[in-house]
Amino acid sequence: EAGVTQFPSHSVIEKGQTVTLRCDPISGHDNLYWYRRVMGKEIKFLLHFVKESKQDESGMPNNRFLAERTGGTYSTLKVQPAELEDSGVYFCASSPSVNTIYFGEGSWLTVV
Amino acid sequence: AQSVTQPDIHITVSEGASLELRCNYSYGATPYLFWYVQSPGQGLQLLLKYFSGDTLVQGIKGFEAEFKRSQSSFNLRKPSVHWSDAAEYFCAVTRSNDYKLSFGAGTTVTVRA
Numbered sequence: 477e478a479g480v481t482q483f484p485s486h487s488v489i490e491k492g493q494t495v496t497l498r499c500d501p502i503s504g505h506d507n508l509y510w511y512r513r514v515m516g517k518e519i520k521f522l523l524h525f526v527k528e529s530k531q532d533e534s535g536m537p538n539n540r541f542l543a544e545r546t547g548g549t550y551s552t553l554k555v556q557p558a559e560l561e562d563s564g565v566y567f568c569a570s571s572p573s574v575n576t577i578y579f580g581e582g583s584w585l586t587v588v
Numbered sequence: 589a590q591s592v593t594q595p596d597i598h599i600t601v602s603e604g605a606s607l608e609l610r611c612n613y614s615y616g617a618t619p620y621l622f623w624y625v626q627s628p629g630q631g632l633q634l635l636l637k638y639f640s641g642d643t644l645v646q647g648i649k650g651f652e653a654e655f656k657r658s659q660s661s662f663n664l665r666k667p668s669v670h671w672s673d674a675a676e677y678f679c680a681v682t683r684s685n686d687y688k689l690s691f692g693a694g695t696t697v698t699v700r701a
Contacts, residue, residue, distance in 0.1 A: 480631075482631075509687065511689075511691075518691050518693050518694070519680075519691040519694075520691075521688045521689060521690075524687055524688065531687075532688060567632060569632075575639070576634065577622075577634070577687070577689065578634070579624070579633070579634075581630060582631050
């Protein structure tokens with residue numbers, strides 16, 4: 477069974493550009509999450525989808541970040557325009573319930 | 589609000605020696621507790637979890653953790669480390685009806701030969 481898949485694994489973009497990160501959850505998992513770890517900081521929750529609905533987006537830092545999950549399958553996280561402080565690792569995770577949350581390998585974003 | 593403290597930023601241990609990573613949480617109700625590991629270039633892998641019942645939980649890769657309510661702790665242990673255990677370890681907590689994980693800052697483990 478495939479795990480949580482994230483693309484791209486690494487991305488280097490210039491300040492002001494746009495980046496879109498994609499996450500494919502484990503098949504059948506209704507819950508999908510985005511977390512991120514910026515340099516030197518803790519891993520922080522960004523948002524939670526249940527199927528295609530945003531259940532909790534309290535962790536989204538500002539309106540430059542837009543997450544979607546059309547059709548309740550894969551999700552995208554767009555950063556537009558990217559700023560230097562957005563550099564870090566963006567983790568996607570999925571779960572059938574709270575019992576076990578499976579994380580992907582992360583998308584490493586560098587904004588220069 | 590719930591929070592997690594991992595007091596040790598970096599630990600160095602000899603291969604074959606025992607390892608203990610500390611985790612303290614701040615939370616009013618019974619927490620759901622997790623330990624994750626991130627090896628270099630890899631994602632977060634779940635080592636073990638505690639929801640209820642036996643306070644000593646066994647995980648993968650020979651790890652175990654003990655929940656101590658009186659100390660608000662959930663320390664991770666391994667009797668004998670292998671070079672492949674070199675990684676960053678994260679303790680995380682959530683509530684029983686909440687999917688949002690709160691992570692500690694992480695502890696980096698270096699294994700020396």
